[in-house]
Amino acid sequence: MRVEGLSVGFPAADGGAAASGPGAGTATVRAVDGLSFTLEPGAALGIVGESGSGKSTVAFALLDLHRGTGAQVSGVVRVAGRDVLTADDAGLRRIRGGVAAMVFQDPLSSLDPYLAIGDQIAEVYRVHHRGASRRAARARAVEVLDRVGIPDAARRSRSRPHEFSGGMRQRALIAMALSCEPRLLIADEPTTALDVTVQAQILALLAELRAETGMGLLLVTHDLGVAASSVDDLLVMRAGRAVERGPVHAVLSAPREPYTRALLAAVPRVEQARGDRAPALVPAPAESRSEAGATAETAPEPAAEAAPAGEPKAAASDTADTGPAGPTPTTAAAADREASGAAEPELLLEVDGLRREFGKRRARTVAVDDVSLTLRAGETLGVVGESGSGKTTLGRMIVRLLEPSGGSLRYRGREIGGLRERQLRPFRSELQMVFQDPVASLNPRRSIGESIADPLRAAGKLTGPEIVARVRGLLERVGLDPDWYHRYPHEFSGGQRQRVGIARALAPEPRLIVCDEPVSALDVTTQAQIVRLLGDLQRELGLALIFIAHDLAVVRQVSDRVAVMRGGRIVEEGETDAVYDDPHHPYTRSLLAAVPLLAGAERPVEAVSSERVEAVV
Structure with missing residues (x-):
């Protein structure tokens, strides 16, 4: 593949300033700007960057998938010697699938x-x-x-x-x-929503296919750990331009550009204890109010365009509220209690032998089986495990979106597991959930302000003007512009939509929030912003959090305790650093061993073979 001067522009949604260069005179958003690179047969190139940096736009342009969409594409793209952008429809069909194929994100x-x-x-x-x-x-x-x-x-x-x-x-x-x-495989975020063990299997499969067939691989990802273990060269993009390129280990171990260093600083490390993490070079949540609500599919995420290409969003010395890494709010509170002899925080949640079945008789599936746990006010419990381990089902039962098939579920001392909907209403405001996919959980036909206002209207305690004022305050609290009340979900980036989901969960003033994979599809800097936002809100409001995720590194940084689930059961539970540094169950060890690491990092535990895990379990 040879790419020279590739540029892609999209019609601006709000009639913004016209882009310069090809297509000047019409209002466009420049998503890719003058990108050039080559890929030799059998080689693997990774393209990394934040959401909105233009990664997927580049991948689509390589097979001219923008054709007929109104996008303005210019430059040269040659795949196996054939010019993709000038090929007729018949020639393009022969290239797609036969010469080059694509694996999409979802x-x-x-x-x-x-x-x-x-x-x-x-x-x-x-x-x-x-x-x-x-x-x-x-x-x-x-x-x-x-x-x-x-x-x-x-x-x-x-x-x-x-x-x-x-x-x-x-x-x-x-x-x-x-x-x-095909001679070339283009993979656009092929492992984004997969747990660490399945992700490791997919990456091993791609490496095996390259070795067997000599196929070239272009891997688009926001996960720097995945890139470190899968490609030969790395191309770092920001605001549609190439910021840095070189051998993957050279770029990750000794990055030349400040922006690349900022990306690496924002990556959570599974081998680092909670208090050891360096401050991330990302803007505070309040700074994101300057982000424009560009269409996620067509425009770079505004936060990524705030500074010229090649500069980080914020340097450590420039971010006023990013101090040295220290104890998390709950950890600091625990230390204060120990020093003063204060009483333990209120016990909010008690789960005892909880069970959930789907289907009947021979078709019956046990999704959650005999799970027991507790959660106190102001505490964060991380829940990890592979897809299908029962994490989400457990979270939905806790907030009573699903009815348990058996066991006990007590909130503040009262049994709520068997209550009917009418009996649950007094508890609804205190038990909330942030869903994994903010696109699917927000009504595309209603403004984000109206979606956030729904639980307030359902409570019936506030007047119309009071509801609007509270929603505007919530938008500001999660780092969004209150004037965006009347905008719709499609006008926001992925990170902004997740902030909307958090604002909606906060609206009824809950005491416990279940966060179901809240950062799984976000780039590392947006991920760091959301994690910090949740931590700030927990400190301010005394929230208890259940943080469900397949990203073990993120869970280590945010959780006081962690529960490891497999096959619907909790196989290991304890203080987060203790579980990560000295896991007792072989399944926990296998999960930690499957986490892709950056250059120079050391695994917290030795690898355990899957056969050994199956034998023990």
């Missing part, structure tokens, strides 16, 4: 929900092999599914996407891309 939205996985792969194969029979295409589908590690591939090829787990869907998408043996 496999569930990329697969047809009505068709069997094998039929979808067979369809792709027949498009590029006109003479292939249906039987041959089906056989090829089974072959590539087996190649990417789908067990019992012949039978599972007849399954539909919803019958696959997240990791299996991602494998199926990779199988589809490989069905025609």
Whole structure:
């Protein structure tokens, strides 16, 4: 692949200033600006940067997926010697899939929900092999599914996407891309929503395919740990431009540019104890009020454009409220209590033998099985585990979005596990949840102000003007402009939408918030902002948090205690640093061993083979 002077512009949503260069005179947002790079056969190039830096826009332009969208694309893109941007539709179809293939970020939205996985792969194969029979295409589908590690591939090829787990869907998408043996694979955030063990499997699969076929790989990711273990060279992007490029270990171990150093400083480290982390070079939540609400799909995230390319968002010395790393609020409070002999905080939550089943008889699935835990006011409990371990089901039962099948669930001493909806109303305001996907949890037809106001209107305690004033105050508290009350979800970036979700959870003045993967799809700097925001709110309001995540490094930095779930059960629980530094259960050790590390980092524990884990469990 050879890319020269690639630029991509989109029509500005609000008629902003026109971009310079090609297309000048029309109001556009420049998402990619003069990018150039090459990729040799068999090599792997990683593109990293914050949300809105232009990474995915570049990936789409490499196969001219912007064609027909109104985007202004200029420059030269050659794949295997063929000019992608000037190719006619027939030539472009021959390039896509046959010469270069793409793995998209969200496999569930990329697969047809009505068709069997094998039929979808067979369809792709027949498009590029006109003479292939249906039987041959089906056989090829089974072959590539087996190649990417789908067990019992012949039978599972007849399954539909919803019958696959997240990791299996991602494998199926990779199988589809490989069905025609492309010379180049473009992977756009292929492991973003996957737990650490499935992520490790996908990355190992990509490395194995490169070694076997000599395929080139272009990996787009915001996870620097993933890039460190998967590519040869690294390209760092900011505001649509290349900030730094070089061998991956050189860039990560000795970055030349301040912006690259800022990105690395914001990465949570699984090997670091909570008090050892250096201050992140990211803006405080209040600073994000200057962010413009650009469309997430078409424009760089405004926070990433606040300074010229090549400069960090904020240097350590420039960020007034970013002091040296120290104890978290709850840890400091615990130290103060110990010194003064003060009483323990109120016991908010007691879970005893909680269980949840889905389905009936032979089709019955036990999602949560005999889980017991406690949570005090002002405390953060981290919950980690693989996809399907029961984390989200447990969180939904705690806030009573799901009814437990058995066990006891007590909030402030009162049993709420078996209460009906009418009986639950007095508790609804005190038990809230921040959902994993803010796009899916916000109504696209209602303004964000109205969505935040919903729980206040349901309570019926405030007048209309009082509700508006409170919502504006909540927007300001989470670092958003109060004047954005009437804007809609699509006008915000991913990090901004997550802030809206947090504001909505805060509206009824809760005492306990369950955060379900609140930072899983965010880049490291936005992730650091959200984590710091939650910490600040916890200190100010005395909130208790249950932090559900598959990112073990983030959980270590935010949690007082951690519970490790597997197969619906808690297999290990304890003080966070104690569990991370000296895990007793082999499953916990396997999770920690699967976390991708940056250059020079040392694993907190030795690796444990999956066979050993299965044998012990």
